[in-house]
Amino acid sequence: MESKIETVNLLELLSANKRQVDKIILNFLPDRHRNEEISTLYTMMRDYPARGGKGLRGSICLLWCELFGGLKKNALITASALELFQNWILIHDDIEDESDLRRGLPALHKKYGTPLAINVGDALHGKMWELLLKNNEEVGREQTLMILREFSTMLNETTEGQQMELSWTANSKWDIDEDDYFLMVTKKAAWYTCISPARMGMILGSPRASRLMSELLDRTVKMGTDVGISFQIIDDVLNLVADQKKYGKEILGDIFEGKRTLMVIHLLKNSSSSEREKIICILSKPRSQKSRDDAQFVFERMRTLGSIEYARSVAKKYSKAALREFDAIMSESDLEGSEQAKITRSLIEYMTERDY
């Protein structure tokens, strides 16, 4: 009963944060221009940011800032820039993955064509840095530059992870082991989903750089990696088994896309060589040539061989490790048992144990 009340509180907090962040983003992005084409650019730039989403990354940043004693208002610009990051990178991601839908609506390049959509992604990317420069008025030059450096690292990691995944597809590579997979997920998802937002919140919440903080920032990489891996595995599991109404994306979409998930790696490893060949043949087909039966076949094999249960157990292992790491960080910073620590911990639990 108590856990249920906490989840309700957490969800309310997330949506309140999201409203604040959305307001900053939509006030910041330009609105109208006397030139018709530029006005259309502005409309396109507002498209993804106006489509909703949970705003998890922004909330992590806000929560970690408060956790370390900072004011929420000092982290709002950074939290908003994190959400802008996700939006521009999703515009390019949808082109790269040939996705048709984003949050239930046509992907941007499906609405306006690929050339314009690439340019809109770049324009929004530029706006992210412009927004971050406004930190100077709120938190001063030193923290402004520290946050810019964090964004730079986050972008390096994310593009490296994206390169790994896109190369696997482009080169039809299927002999991927779990280490490859964890490296890809850490780079492509963990950094921008958890490591960087938490580190940025910590920087903004701490009055001044210290040796303890530098150690805690390092430990946050470990914790955020574990959260991110667990989060991504759950995301991929949900793509197979979620309730369609709650989920909002296409069930089995990852199989149609030929995505290398932990379940696929487990399935290929545990199949006979002839079956392995058949599964790779199905997964490698272009999306348009894959039938519902093809996808269903792969899914059934995953179920039979326990690939989904295996992935859940790995996610659980990473989730537990993340919580242990979080508790250790709280203990070292004398924040154990604080109200803020409880709510931040519940967000980690939520991200790694959610069912939609």
Next chain:
Amino acid sequence: MESKIETVNLLELLSANKRQVDKIILNFLPDRHRNEEISTLYTMMRDYPARGGKGLRGSICLLWCELFGGLKKNALITASALELFQNWILIHDDIEDESDLRRGLPALHKKYGTPLAINVGDALHGKMWELLLKNNEEVGREQTLMILREFSTMLNETTEGQQMELSWTANSKWDIDEDDYFLMVTKKAAWYTCISPARMGMILGSPRASRLMSELLDRTVKMGTDVGISFQIIDDVLNLVADQKKYGKEILGDIFEGKRTLMVIHLLKNSSSSEREKIICILSKPRSQKSRDDAQFVFERMRTLGSIEYARSVAKKYSKAALREFDAIMSESDLEGSEQAKITRSLIEYMTERDY
């Protein structure tokens, strides 16, 4: 004779600058990674920067820094970031324009496919900001943040200009007047080719922000706009009439691409309505369906109607205005007649009067 010696000196200076900037870029970009796919990303990131080019933008920044009394070494990081800017934006530009070639070699997306090339552009874009953060060690926090703001403005302008041109193509729009064209060229080319590099050099060369400097920065926008417009018109004229050996790009390529140039606007305005229709029909054809005869027909009409001569005269008008504005800026800052002023002026002349 004297003017010839000056040109030789200028070209030597440009190539010496280019070598310094290239060295910084190639030392800065990552080289090798234990993961094979990430190593390939690094190779791809180095591809365009290693292809040569004149390095005009970096040189403008270096020259303006020295012109205002600064040390060249203080502007090297910014000059290198300007060249990185051009490289990542060209990667995306080549995808958006469906260009096959870049500096005589296959465009990046032709070598590796569009998904990977988009991501490489983003990775290199990220590296541009990372490099700019290194300014902090050279010129301190205040100038570092000022330069970051200049980059942010430059990127806003460039993406707006790109949106205008891409929209004209996407919407088959041909009723474009000269004001539309000048706005597009100012945003798409003048800002990153001249306005921003000169402003950045001025900021880095001046010991400290002052009211005079703020006025001079404003006047640099006017001067750089005129240089940029003149530069772009000459670039488009050369695409029609350059000596193929010197030029290095495909002659008449812009006609094959259906690009809206000043010559096209002049041609459409001065053609009979039936001929106008025929020309638009040719220009609107997809590249693959345009014959050499089609392109030659449009070119001959331009010649007959004096469109090329007209464009040259407009370029000359902007070039003269730019030089007048430059002289006025020199006079107001008491720099008239200095050695640095002479060489900087000769670069403006070169950019707006070059024949390759």
